[in-house]
Amino acid sequence: MFKLRKLILITFTAFLIVTSAQAQRYKIGISIGANSLTKKKLKQISDAGIDCVETGLTPYINKDSLTFILDDAEMMKKMRELKQSATEMGVEIWSIHMPYGKEIDISFVDETRRQKVIAFHQQVLKYVAVLKPKIILFHPSYYLSLNQRDIHIRQLIKSVEELNKNVKTMKATMVIENMLGPALLVAKGNQERPLMRTVEECLAIFKLLPDDVYAAVDLNHIANPEKLLLALGSRVKTLHVADGDGQAERHYFPCDGKGQNDWKAIFNALKTIQYQGPFMYESTTANLEGYLDCYRELLKLSK
Template structure:
């Protein structure tokens, strides 16, 4: 497997020429734009005028272009009130409408990928209904995403057990089986994003998704909590040789996109090189 390009998640408010030029100088070629709460609050209200959103995104794109960094993906907003699987149809339609409005602005960044969470925490015994609502939303959003020449992806969520401590059910796509089941019902134009912190043995999900895998979130963890440890910190339990072997097997060519703690951007490429060398030497 040829080495992958390196990327990392960066809040849209941090897209400064200095930050991006430094990232590029230490081996980063891609970013995932996060922090969409800059534009949309937790109650689905836009916080800025259309003009202000356009200016912020245009400035971000200019800074990335000047640094020679490509916006690979955008992490769409999510939360208790921003849930694609809402059972209440008026709420679900409003979530989709707000996402579509944002997607049409995001065209400015020319992203390859638009990433969504499948749901937030769920009430009890409504999982099947939530899956159907998610699929309805995804079909509508896929059209908008393809309209800006990007690919829609949905991310697997943390769910070591069905029930969370808050008395609710864990979000959708919490297991390999559930992720497979939902993807079998989605249009083939919608792809998988795999978060290496959200599931124990992520290599199993990578193999299960196969050529449906489009992008990754790189972090270490235990599959039991939102740790997002730095992969070279020794804090998590992921088997990186198994993960790189799985990425190799399914022919993954996207960026090695970090969504983890780190001290300095220069550590990201160094860490990947270590993981890559370990994997190459293990074969």
């Protein structure tokens, strides 16, 4: 009898723990460049109830030449100082947004250009490894030439397999972000939109990617983003939170009322897929306290 009561007590306690964990809010995060993350700014972030940040090294990079504005020793010093300040202020460096652009495309068809980008990213990873991030986020491509989508996908897969080795060495997780793509062609009709522009294309590409490479879903890049969340399911490891209409890079702050996202549907999708990552804003508001306030407002709307 005693054993039965003990078993019931253990089971009930476990239930309470699970229920309590489910009731906890998502961590709140914001996207901010590494050059802006001073000790003072990190304290302000922490005081505003923000738990974590996504950052990147773009301010330290010459995008056209794929070089850094500081030398190796200075970059390493910057990263060590940033990590120490974040630790002291209790702010987690959750994710790194890797550089991207016309000359930084991991799906380049030209192998020499692709290899140059891989080497550049490996250098970036060397620096951000000091920050001990959980997530390393890449764009799948830049804009594409006409009728070369399949070969860009093959090059993307090749690059992901190479870079994922570096990411795993850091004990981090690689994620690929969905891109904007209301129509295949850009307005002038002389280029195609980047890879992973639709639910269908995201699913097709993720079937080709290694199982330990996951997804970042940008809620501003696609109309009805809840459909993409549900389609990708447990592969969603992080978010870019912004409002939009899926037609252009809006990055509206969700509580400004400018976008078309259905936040109730989004929260329901996050619950359905048992999303465990932070509510990572890639949109801005007037004051840091506004991020947590907005999250609470959206949460009320979703009930």
